[in-house]
Amino acid sequence: MSVRSEPSTRAIGAIGSLLSGIAAVCGSFLVVGQSDRFVGAAIGETLLEWFPDQVFAIGIPLLGGLARPLLLASATVGTALALGVLAWTAMAIGDRTSRYRIASAGTTLGLQLGAIGLVAADLWSGLVGGALGAIVIWWFTRPVNGTNTGDQSDTNSAAGSAWSRRRDILGSGAVIAGAAAAGWLLNSSGQSTENSESPSARARATIDDPVIDELLTQAKQQSFELSDAEPLVSEGFYQVDINLTGDPTITTDEWSLKIAGAVDSPTELSYKELLDNPVEHRFITLRCVSDELNGRYMDTALWTGTPIAPILDDAGVGDRCCVRLAAEDGYYHAFPRAALESGFLAWGMNGDLLPRAHGAPVRVLIPGHWGEINVKWLTDIEIREEPATGYWEERGWHGSGPVETVAKLHHKSRDGDQVTIGGHAYAGTRGISTVEVSTDGGETWVDTELTDPLPGIDGVEQARDAWRMWKYEYERADEHEVVVRAREADGTLQAETESEAFPSGATGWVRGTMYGRQG
Numbered sequence: 216m217s218v219r220s221e222p223s224t225r226a227i228g229a230i231g232s233l234l235s236g237i238a239a240v241c242g243s244f245l246v247v248g249q250s251d252r253f254v255g256a257a258i259g260e261t262l263l264e265w266f267p268d269q270v271f272a273i274g275i276p277l278l279g280g281l282a283r284p285l286l287l288a289s290a291t292v293g294t295a296l297a298l299g300v301l302a303w304t305a306m307a308i309g310d311r312t313s314r315y316r317i318a319s320a321g322t323t324l325g326l327q328l329g330a331i332g333l334v335a336a337d338l339w340s341g342l343v344g345g346a347l348g349a350i351v352i353w354w355f356t357r358p359v360n361g362t363n364t365g366d367q368s369d370t371n372s373a374a375g376s377a378w379s380r381r382r383d384i385l386g387s388g389a390v391i392a393g394a395a396a397a398g399w400l401l402n403s404s405g406q407s408t409e410n411s412e413s414p415s416a417r418a419r420a421t422i423d424d425p426v427i428d429e430l431l432t433q434a435k436q437q438s439f440e441l442s443d444a445e446p447l448v449s450e451g452f453y454q455v456d457i458n459l460t461g462d463p464t465i466t467t468d469e470w471s472l473k474i475a476g477a478v479d480s481p482t483e484l485s486y487k488e489l490l491d492n493p494v495e496h497r498f499i500t501l502r503c504v505s506d507e508l509n510g511r512y513m514d515t516a517l518w519t520g521t522p523i524a525p526i527l528d529d530a531g532v533g534d535r536c537c538v539r540l541a542a543e544d545g546y547y548h549a550f551p552r553a554a555l556e557s558g559f560l561a562w563g564m565n566g567d568l569l570p571r572a573h574g575a576p577v578r579v580l581i582p583g584h585w586g587e588i589n590v591k592w593l594t595d596i597e598i599r600e601e602p603a604t605g606y607w608e609e610r611g612w613h614g615s616g617p618v619e620t621v622a623k624l625h626h627k628s629r630d631g632d633q634v635t636i637g638g639h640a641y642a643g644t645r646g647i648s649t650v651e652v653s654t655d656g657g658e659t660w661v662d663t664e665l666t667d668p669l670p671g672i673d674g675v676e677q678a679r680d681a682w683r684m685w686k687y688e689y690e691r692a693d694e695h696e697v698v699v700r701a702r703e704a705d706g707t708l709q710a711e712t713e714s715e716a717f718p719s720g721a722t723g724w725v726r727g728t729m730y731g732r733q734g
């Protein structure tokens with residue numbers, strides 16, 4: 216007697232194949248945990264490859280830090296559904312044969328193993344996933360009306376059938392929960408052993424230098440206190456990178472920087488050797504090219520590291536035109552060598568060792584350029600005779616040049632008629648001289664109050680590549696429009712023409728509505 220003779224075969228088949236798909240995903244998770252060999256993550260990575268603009272230019276500004284977990288979750292759910300469809304197909308194929316259960320379960324195993332194995336490029340991930348998916352199908356293809364219902368067979372075949380299905384569902388649930396729990400346990404213990412050796416665990420490991428404390432204290436004192444704007448040293452530095460399932464973990468012992476390509480003497484520098492170079496602390500602002508005009512993908516930190524130029528000189532890079540940087544996470548970027556010459560190799564951030572999220576153990580910082588060329592987890596510098604393309608350039612962005620000038624309007628508050636507005640202004644190495652505000656829709660403009668420039672190296676010179684804060688206080692009762700614009704050090708006005716962040720960075724003047732006294 217086949218399952219076909221049951222009244223709700225379709226429903227049972229649907230439930231069974233759905234559970235099979237979920238079990239297969241959990242099986243994959245059981246083996247490889249939350250890594251890039253987990254089938255849900257592999258699909259997520261593929262989606263990211265296919266729709267980078269939707270994810271990075273729309274998703275991240277809209278959803279912030281939730282964008283990537285949501286992408287991973289929906290890719291995982293989608294994968295479970297797709298693997299369920301494969302199991303459903305397998306049941307249909309199996310149905311036409313005499314050895315129904317073996318055929319359906321076997322086909323499920325084959326299809327799911329193949330799909331997971333190919334997508335996640337991992338045999339064991341596929342094998343365990345497919346096996347759990349097949350077990351579920353094995354249960355759901357059990358004939359329940361005949362003599363095969365085992366100890367549950369009774370005179371009332373309908374009741375026996377119902378109980379039997381309930382048992383299948385409970386069994387599948389147990390398989391799913393067991394695999395998920397085991398995967399989670401194995402995964403989290405695996406992570407913690409990794410972390411115990413990683414820079415982030417030794418972490419909060421402070422860099423012992425009183426100069427850092429002085430500089431941070433000074434930045435704090437100089438900051439305007441605006442509740443909706445970061446102080447001069449950001450408390451929550453933004454994070455943008457291509458990694459869906461976790462950032463690279465490289466220990467300082469494992470790490471080295473290779474300088475190769477068109478150089479006189481290819482060099483490999485260990486972490487210890489790098490730290491033997493002269494140490495500097497620099498305030499540097501980073502801004503992502505995908506940052507919206509008034510977005511929050513712009514932040515400042517006090518970075519500890521060493522200038523890169525002497526290191527390049529030692530390797531003998533001559534006057535080659537171009538460089539390509541590569542990182543542990545597979546990210547790469549290419550740009551003119553001249554820009555790299557002014558760069559900085561950072562291993563510290565705000566007095567701590569560089570956090571994992573920001574590129575531990577070492578990242579590069581290129582003054583005045585968009586965030587994307589500030590390669591994190593840097594491992595390779597290739598000096599080239601010819602230009603190359605970068606990860607984002609291959610996906611349509613133009614973010615390897617200098618930043619656009621911007622004045623943001625992040626803070627708006629009112630106390631009766633007393634209005635306070637403020638934010639940050641940044642123009643890369645061109646520097647900011649003034650920020651102007653109009654409260655009449657652009658008719659008339661007034662200068663705002665600016666924070667002193669952050670100190671530069673040696674505590675004298677001002678930081679060349681850091682933002683300033685602006686603030687304007689005035690009296691006004693009604694709702695009105697505010698427009699803000701910055702001037703660079705040489706007086707050049709921030710561009711008024713409006714353009715979207717994609718592909719080469721947002722431009723225009725930030726406008727906002729200041730609410731009136733009655734709300």
Ligand SMILES: Nc1nc2c(c(=O)[nH]1)N[C@H]1C(S)=C(S)[C@@H](COP(=O)(O)O)O[C@H]1N2
Binds near residue numbers: 453503574587
């Ligand atoms: N290795 C690596 N470096 C990277 C990226 C990345 O995905 N991988 N993203 C870049 C982008 S687009 C930006 S805006 C900055 C962000 O640096 P943050 O995360 O420290 O703010 O890092 C850049 N460096």
Ligand SMILES: [Mo]
Binds near residue numbers: 455504505586
């Ligand atoms: Mo970016």
